[in-house]
Amino acid sequence: MSTTPEQxxxxxxIDEDSKREVRRQILKAIALPGHQVPFAxxxxxxxxxxxxxxxxxxxxxxxxxxxxxxxxxGVDECVNAVNLRRLLQRTTxxxxxxxxxxxxxxxxxxxxxxxxxxxxxxxxLQVPMVDPLRWVEPNLERATIMHGESDYGRMWVYMYExxxxxxxLRIATQYPVxxxxxxxxxxxxxxxxxxxxxxxxxxxxxxxxxREKRIxxxxxxxxxxxxxxxxxRFKTEFVAGxxxxxxxxxxxxxxxxxxxxxxxxxxxxWRSSCSDTSFCDKRVLVNATNQEAPK
Amino acid sequence: MTAPTWILxxxxxxxxxxxxxxxxxQFTGPAHNNSQCPVCNTVYACVDxxxxxxxxxxxGIVGExxxxxxxxxxxxxxxxxxDSGNIWYREPRTPDADxxxxxxxxxxxxxxxxxxxxxxxxxxxxxxLNMRFTVGGNVAEKLLLANWxxxxxxxxxxxxxxxxxxLPPERIDDDPHTFSGGMLQRVQIAxxxxxxxxLLLLDEVTSGLDLSVQARVLDLIRRIQWEQQMTMLxxxxxxxxxxxxxxxxxxxxxxxxxxxxxxxxxxxxxQHPYTQLLVSSAL
Numbered sequence: 247m248s249t250t251p252e253q254x255x256x257x258x259x260i261d262e263d264s265k266r267e268v269r270r271q272i273l274k275a276i277a278l279p280g281h282q283v284p285f286a287x288x289x290x291x292x293x294x295x296x297x298x299x300x301x302x303x304x305x306x307x308x309x310x311x312x313x314x315x316x317x318x319x320g321v322d323e324c325v326n327a328v329n330l331r332r333l334l335q336r337t338t339x340x341x342x343x344x345x346x347x348x349x350x351x352x353x354x355x356x357x358x359x360x361x362x363x364x365x366x367x368x369x370x371l372q373v374p375m376v377d378p379l380r381w382v383e384p385n386l387e388r389a390t391i392m393h394g395e396s397d398y399g400r401m402w403v404y405m406y407e408x409x410x411x412x413x414x415l416r417i418a419t420q421y422p423v424x425x426x427x428x429x430x431x432x433x434x435x436x437x438x439x440x441x442x443x444x445x446x447x448x449x450x451x452x453x454x455x456x457r458e459k460r461i462x463x464x465x466x467x468x469x470x471x472x473x474x475x476x477x478x479r480f481k482t483e484f485v486a487g488x489x490x491x492x493x494x495x496x497x498x499x500x501x502x503x504x505x506x507x508x509x510x511x512x513x514x515x516w517r518s519s520c521s522d523t524s525f526c527d528k529r530v531l532v533n534a535t536n537q538e539a540p541k
Numbered sequence: 542m543t544a545p546t547w548i549l550x551x552x553x554x555x556x557x558x559x560x561x562x563x564x565x566x567q568f569t570g571p572a573h574n575n576s577q578c579p580v581c582n583t584v585y586a587c588v589d590x591x592x593x594x595x596x597x598x599x600x601g602i603v604g605e606x607x608x609x610x611x612x613x614x615x616x617x618x619x620x621x622x623x624d625s626g627n628i629w630y631r632e633p634r635t636p637d638a639d640x641x642x643x644x645x646x647x648x649x650x651x652x653x654x655x656x657x658x659x660x661x662x663x664x665x666x667x668x669x670l671n672m673r674f675t676v677g678g679n680v681a682e683k684l685l686l687a688n689w690x691x692x693x694x695x696x697x698x699x700x701x702x703x704x705x706x707x708l709p710p711e712r713i714d715d716d717p718h719t720f721s722g723g724m725l726q727r728v729q730i731a732x733x734x735x736x737x738x739x740l741l742l743l744d745e746v747t748s749g750l751d752l753s754v755q756a757r758v759l760d761l762i763r764r765i766q767w768e769q770q771m772t773m774l775x776x777x778x779x780x781x782x783x784x785x786x787x788x789x790x791x792x793x794x795x796x797x798x799x800x801x802x803x804x805x806x807x808x809x810x811x812q813h814p815y816t817q818l819l820v821s822s823a824l
Contacts, residue, residue, distance in 0.1 A: 394648065397652055399682045406695065407678045411714075476691040
């Protein structure tokens with residue numbers, strides 16, 4: 247009997263015992279929102295730091311009837327997203343999609359999709375750096391004790407120093423938040439734009455770090471409080487007047503890129519477009535057919 | 542006139558590093574001039590230590606290096622876990638409330654207690670300060686832990702504390718590396734005072750400073766004690782420092798308290814041979 251190479255692997259690539267172990271740690275992470283749960287991170291056919299944590303979570307929870315979407319920086323078609331999607335699709339045979347609303351599991355790096363997620367959806371985030379206390383306490387053992395005792399004074403000093411040195415809370419990504427009034431969590435790798443979209447959201451958010459062997463979670467309807475002062479509030483990225491050149495969106499997270507134009511005196515110009523390409527494509531389509539744009 | 546109430550009562554505090562063996566008692570203690578058992582290598586850092594500290598009092602702990610005085614201080618600071626014993630604490634703001642045993646508190650409450658009610662100043666500033674933060678950031682840490690969340694109010698309070706500890710407030714955002722040793726001790730004192738603690742712990746605060754700076758730091762501590770009626774526990778190997786600040790003194794040797802009493806009495810009429818040696822060496 248001939249077999250295709252893909253059939254040599256277990257459903258979802260990793261073995262069932264490993265999946266069970268990851269699932270147990272996921273349950274623990276859901277029970278303790280924001281708490282970093284150690285797990286036995288397995289070797290995968292991609293390098294550490296390329297999304298192995300998120301990938302193992304997806305492999306552990308995915309079922310044959312799931313619909314999968316994989317994005318990187320909001321884009322469905324970049325190299326990392328395409329390769330991860332292909333690996334998952336070939337080892338599970340599940341249906342894949344670029345439509346956020348059609349997906350049951352979305353694996354992502356750097357973004358939460360613009361379209362609101364539902365309670366039947368799970369967002370799996372690939373995490374490069376787990377602990378917000380790493381900036382102020384490099385010793386892992388001491389940082390663990392600090393989490394255990396809610397000893398976050400030093401992190402607050404870090405925020406205070408940010409105000410003193412930069413005149414405002416100048417933390418671009420990895421913005422620290424308090425989850426459910428208890429644990430401090432790094433929202434890595436999402437931008438500030440997405441931080442408050444974790445707050446009391448309907449969907450389940452799972453964070454996996456393969457290199458650091460940690461899983462943490464934000465269950466549905468969990469409070470998220472960004473670290474901020476009464477006189478220096480948390481702010482999202484916003485540039486007045488910036489709109490997406492493709493779909494005209496103003497209320498989405500936009501990225502800028504330089505368009506080379508030899509006729510332009512500066513050799514080109516900056517152009518903004520939606521970071522979430524699926525959302526942008528939908529809006530372009532709707533605009534073209536004069537329907538109401540998705541919100 | 543009512544007698545001053547005690548705020549801290551420690552009894553039977555023990556701390557040993559090692560398993561211990563039946564022959565430890567035979568070889569360790571002041572009588573054998575040894576803290577370490579030669580059979581099992583167990584170190585007896587603190588043995589059956591106890592004292593009572595009254596509101597507004599300064600208690601000195603004196604002894605040579607390795608006598609266990611810093612271990613005792615760190616047990617009071619709840620930074621080193623005692624093997625056995627009790628540390629009863631009575632909150633001076635609510636003197637009618639029942640005392641609590643600090644050693645029975647869980648880690649979470651103990652950390653809050655340390656932040657709110659205790660202040661500590663170390664001999665080495667890098668132990669008490671984070672040298673990567675600004676001077677203001679270091680002083681702000683306890684305020685932030687006590688849920689101060691207004692940067693403007695925090696900075697006003699830091700400037701007040703800097704003035705109180707004779708530091709130039711305009712240097713609030715400077716790097717601690719640009720401060721002298723004496724100034725860093727003042728920063729530590731400002732940080733320790735920021736939460737208005739009930740008890741200030743001073744661990745060899747003037748060691749390593751030159752004499753004129755030492756005198757200014759001692760003056761500052763004395764002034765704070767006088768103005769705020771601050772209760773202090775002062776560890777030093779320098780009898781001169783103890784004489785200037787402490788009303789009562791306990792003398793430690795090889796992990797044991799060998800003598801205790803009024804500082805004048807101990808300095809003028811030492812009873813234990815070790816105290817006599819200490820006093821004669823100093824004078």
